[in-house]
Amino acid sequence: MSSLLETKIAARQHALREQGLLRQRKVLSVDHALNTNASTSSPRFVFEGRAYINFSSNDYLGLSRVPELVEALHLGAQTYGVGSGASPLVTGYSEAHLALERELCDLTGHEAALLFCSGFSANTALMKTLFDQHDIVVADKLVHASIIDGLQDSGAQLKRFLHNSLESAERLLARNQTSALITESVFSMDGDCAPIAQLSALCRQHHAWLVVDDAHGFAVLDGYNNADAAKLIDVQVVTFGKALGCQGAAVLGSQALIDFLVSNAREYIYSTALSPANAALALAATQYSTAHPELQQKLLENITLFKRLCREANVPLLGSDTAIQPLIIGDARQTLQVAEELRAAGIWVGAIRPPTVPVGSARLRITLTAAHAAEDITACVAQLAQVLSRVGVPLVTERQAADEHR
Ligand SMILES: Cc1ncc(COP(=O)(O)O)c(C=O)c1O
Structure with missing residues (x-):
């Protein structure tokens, strides 16, 4: 006889197959x-x-295969070894991590940065740690799954506005005492851009923070990926696995926010730090994209x-x-x-x-x-x-x- 879990797995997979929604990996x-x-x-x-x-x-x-960056990863591993060996608050935080954080701050104008192993964990950690059941958060209808998962875990009251609609966002901000508005710079599945300057003005008017997932805009979108970003955006999440061609992510914001995350973000505290070699690589990739x-x-x-x-x-x-x-x-x-x-x-x-x-x-x-x-x-x-x-x-x-x- 099958166990309860075997029966559940078989039924769910069968339903997905029937709907043409079964996901399978391909070995490349x-x-x-x-x-x-x-x-x-x-x-x-x-x-x-x-x-x-x-x-x-x-x-x-096309950075993932650039010879200088392959060399940067090699050199990073030779210098620091292939792994960080511990979580950041134990002994996993090195000068390579600090150098990358400083470069990201110089580039965007934010005061401080915190590195994560992926954009998914950066987003969920940020949402779960920053918000709780006392917060009302408004988010674009199309924000990424990692943001939704983190918000659900946070217990915050989530209200969605119509995709890229300033009117819909303003209506929600006017009706609710909102802690933050969340959007993406470039939407991952539609490829369109959020009206960041207008959303920023709305947020200022309603005393709410603007949080932007910049996964698909960082290093490719001009306009606010520069020292002015921090003037418009309170919290910016950048990822290294898209335009930078490598791996990892950072949350950028005020020193007070980053200190708060260091003390409270469980994904940061209880997880092996991004390897220093990967931090050195992301630094080299950031500099390479700026120089080219x-x-x-x-x-x-x-x-x-x-x-x-x-x-x-x-x-x-x-x-x-x-x-x-x-x-x-x-x-x-x-x-x-x-x-x-x-x-x-x-x-x-x-x-x-x-x-x-x-x-x-x-x-x-x-x-x-x-x-x-x-x-x-x-x-x-x-x-x-x-x-x-x-x-x-x-x-x-x-x-x-x-x-x-x-
Ligand atoms: C908009 C957006 N945010 C965050 C992520 C997660 O980033 P990572 O791939 O580094 O986990 C993705 C990746 O699919 C994304 O598209």
């Missing part, structure tokens, strides 16, 4: 042809013996090229100007089918389904990087247009005609 390997040919930096990997162009990575500047503005320029050119080619081929994008370019298909199974057909053509694109996105808004999440070559992007759009029409997903013109008949 490096493209050795790429490694021996330094001139081809285009993001590729091998899966089951076949090479794919990767349009599903958050390594927006041409990478941001190349990324912008690639985004512009992709959007122009999609417009010409009537491929219906969502209207994002960032590296994250979603194409909403709606049905989860059809989204998987389109992604699989693209893979058959050597193009690897993410198929994002509920619960990551709302039901009925399953989508392709196409991400561009500075490392893509123009030929990669041309091939991607040509295949997209072909696959969409073969699978029966309406292109822009057909969608417009359908809208006009509604």
